[in-house]
Amino acid sequence: MINTQDFKSIFPTGVKNDAYAKYFVGQSYLNMLTTTGVGIGNVTFEPGCRNNWHIHHKGGQILLVTAGRGYYQEWGQPARELHPGDVVNIPPEVKHWHGAAPDSWFAHLAVEVPAEGASNEWLEAVSDEDYAKLK
């Protein structure tokens, strides 16, 4: 479990998220808490780490923020700053990204909304230029 003065994660951090590393900028960690019934993973981002723009097809995803400070942004919209206790309901077919603030670790649970034929489409990285605009 990762602990710093300002960041204490409740759920075990798990291992380096190597399987999805190509879809992230920076280091993330993934711990699947359950894969039965509803898939729920604990995702932890080091400061500055974020995933690429991506789309959940058919089923969406629900983020439950448990620690740190981060962002969620939908394509064409301003980024939403996230703190522990925040909930994001990501609809299917919406292009978006999520990740840590530049100066903070960040952790959320990701709940996969089940749907027949659900899939993820990974797109381009969030550019350093766009990311640098965030506070």
Add this chain to the structure above:
Amino acid sequence: MINTQDFKSIFPTGVKNDAYAKYFVGQSYLNMLTTTGVGIGNVTFEPGCRNNWHIHHKGGQILLVTAGRGYYQEWGQPARELHPGDVVNIPPEVKHWHGAAPDSWFAHLAVEVPAEGASNEWLEAVSDEDYAKLK
């Protein structure tokens, strides 16, 4: 939000769980975090509070423990003590209860596993005698 020296809840506590009060011993609080895609509620139990024995038909339920100390017990099995970071995957059709320890507040997220025709069957209370056997 309820805070004591030993209990700090991440997700908002919400309101007194009046709708389900008849299925609980003691005071609980319910805050539905989302009802779109997958229903997720934040359930908070005062010390000694527990729900009645019950069964989730068709779809099960996943508990994600966020604060305090409590229990999960399946019919005919010893109770499992729960702490922050613990995950319980409750299969459908299994009679069980969950709730706080006698001396601690307790909070978990409850994730409803979607299923066609899902329903809950509420049964008898956990007796004071059985509950008193727990440490």
